[in-house]
Amino acid sequence: MALPIIICDDSSFARKQMNRALPENWDVDVTFASHGQEALDAIKSGKGEIMFLDLTMPVLDGYGTLEVIKAQDLPSMVIVVSGDIQPEAYERVKKLGALDFIKKPVDREKVTQVLTQYGVIG
Amino acid sequence: MTQAIKFSEDSRDCLQEVSNVAMGRAADLLARLLDVYVILPIPNVNLLEISELHMALSSLEDSESVSAVCQGFIGSNIAGEALLIFNDTSFSDIAELTHFKGVIDKNIELELLMDIANILIGACLQGVSEQLDVKFSQGQPVILGQHIKVPELIKSAKKRWKQTLAIEINYTIENRNINCDLLLLFTEDSLSVLKDKIDYLME
Numbered sequence: 001m002a003l004p005i006i007i008c009d010d011s012s013f014a015r016k017q018m019n020r021a022l023p024e025n026w027d028v029d030v031t032f033a034s035h036g037q038e039a040l041d042a043i044k045s046g047k048g049e050i051m052f053l054d055l056t057m058p059v060l061d062g063y064g065t066l067e068v069i070k071a072q073d074l075p076s077m078v079i080v081v082s083g084d085i086q087p088e089a090y091e092r093v094k095k096l097g098a099l100d101f102i103k104k105p106v107d108r109e110k111v112t113q114v115l116t117q118y119g120v121i122g
Numbered sequence: 123m124t125q126a127i128k129f130s131e132d133s134r135d136c137l138q139e140v141s142n143v144a145m146g147r148a149a150d151l152l153a154r155l156l157d158v159y160v161i162l163p164i165p166n167v168n169l170l171e172i173s174e175l176h177m178a179l180s181s182l183e184d185s186e187s188v189s190a191v192c193q194g195f196i197g198s199n200i201a202g203e204a205l206l207i208f209n210d211t212s213f214s215d216i217a218e219l220t221h222f223k224g225v226i227d228k229n230i231e232l233e234l235l236m237d238i239a240n241i242l243i244g245a246c247l248q249g250v251s252e253q254l255d256v257k258f259s260q261g262q263p264v265i266l267g268q269h270i271k272v273p274e275l276i277k278s279a280k281k282r283w284k285q286t287l288a289i290e291i292n293y294t295i296e297n298r299n300i301n302c303d304l305l306l307l308f309t310e311d312s313l314s315v316l317k318d319k320i321d322y323l324m325e
Contacts, residue, residue, distance in 0.1 A: 010164070013136040013324060056142065056162050083146030088159040104143045105253065 002029040003120075006048035008039040008065070009081070010057040014104070018052050018081060021106040023121055036060030040068055048076045050120060053098070055082040055089065066096035079114060081106055126285060127169070127313040133320045134167050137289070140323070141165040144249025145291045145304070148242045152293070155241065156219040159296040166290040169313075175276050178288035181303055182207065182272050189231060190266040190275055191239040195247055198256035199315045202286075202308040204247060205279060206239040210269055212300040219298070228268055239263055242304055246291070250306070254319040283310040 005028045007018045015032050022028065031047040033039035037060045042048050055062035062080060069076055080093045083104040090101050100114050115121045129137075142165055149160040163181075170177060182188065190207040213231045216238070222230065244260065251258045266278050289306040308316055 011135050011139040011142070012132065013139045014142075016324075017139075056164055058164065083143040084162050085146050085150045086153040086159060087150075088153065104139075104146070 002027045004029045004031065004047045004049050006031045006033055006039050006042050006051040006053075006076070008033040008036065008051060008057075008062075009054035010034050011054075014054065014081075018106055021108045021111045023108065023112045023115065026115075026121060036062065036065030036068075039065055040074070043069070043074050043076045046075075051076050051078045052081045052102075053078050055080060055084050055093070063092065063096065066093060066098055070097045077118070077120075127317060129169050129287070129317060129320075132324060133317060134169075136320050136324050137287075137316075138165055138167045140250060140253045140320075141167060141289045141291065141306075143253060144246045145293075147249045148245035148304070149293060151241050151245050152238065156216070156295070158219065158298060161294045161296055163292045163294075166288075168288050168290075170286060170288055172281050172284055172286050175279065175286075175288070175307075176272070178290050178305060178307075179207070179272060179276070179303060180290065181292040181301075182209070184272045186210075186272060187269050188272060188275060189235055189268040189270070190279075191235055191263050192266050192279065193239065193243050193263040194261035195258040196261075197251070197258040200256055200258070200308065200312040200319075202306060202312060203279075203281070204243040205266070205303075205305040205307065206235070206242060207275065207303040207305065208235055208238075209301040212302065215295075215298045215300050231268065232265065235265075235268075236263060238302070242293075242302075246304060246306070254316075254323065256319065281307070281309075285310045285313065287313055287316065 007015050009015045031042045035057045053062050078098045080098045081102045085103050153160045187210040192205045287308040291304040
């Protein structure tokens with residue numbers, strides 16, 4: 001069965017870029033969200049076992065989204081994908097429970113490496 | 123005469139994302155230099171008439187006293203100017219963060235302004251140029267004014283070209299009273315090339 005994943009970013013260009021950077025032949029069912037609140041709704045309906053999450057977004061940003069996921073113990077493994085590459089941003093999202101951090105612009109090699117590292121893909 | 127160029131919502135969104143990545147790199151350098159956390163905004167990308175330049179400075183109030191530097195850039199048939207505008211209230215905190223001891227006079231402020239302009243403008247332009255696959259050369263930074271009001275600044279920044287593409291990035295620093303605006307203004311003649319580069323990126 002296809003793995004439900006979410007790509008959450010306010011930029012449609014960034015969502016497409018992320019979608020294109022997914023490993024080839026990875027059997028996934030992708031849901032797109034344009035801000036954190038949409039992503040949380042999607043996770044609650046079981047659409048986001050894995051989520052690629054941007055940080056700077058309107059409505060609910062990436063930090064806020066991670067906080068809710070942590071507080072409500074929602075079933076989603078989050079990989080942050082952001083242009084905010086300050087060391088502090090990395091530490092903050094790790095503390096909030098993010099699995100890992102991928103710097104923008106994304107490329108398939110890095111995505112594949114992270115997914116392999118956490119045993120998501122073989 | 124060049125025809126007025128239109129950017130689709132997709133092109134605007136793409137350029138906003140490119141700016142987002144570029145400003146992140148610039149912020150990272152500033153964060154490491156001052157040992158702070160820089161709060162990143164969503165960049166504002168707008169196509170506007172140069173007479174509406176004040177609209178691009180949405181995060182600055184007319185009454186605020188500011189100091190500003192501008193630096194031209196050119197390359198790959200794209201040209202423009204980068205403006206870095208500091209709220210004057212920022213300087214005491216910047217001096218403190220750079221461990222400057224002594225009286226902060228206009229010259230010291232100018233030095234701090236130039237240092238930060240070099241970092242932010244350089245990194246941001248490099249971020250944009252790498253992603254769009256172009257090369258920019260930068261001119262000498264020029265001081266636009268110190269302790270001036272925003273309308274005065276706009277007057278001194280007014281350009282000969284009519285239409286411009288403006289990218290506004292408002293940096294603030296967490297727990298500090300530091301606020302600056304980085305503005306990238308592209309010339310009218312650059313817009314069609316810029317649009318082609320963006321279209322290529324979106325393919």
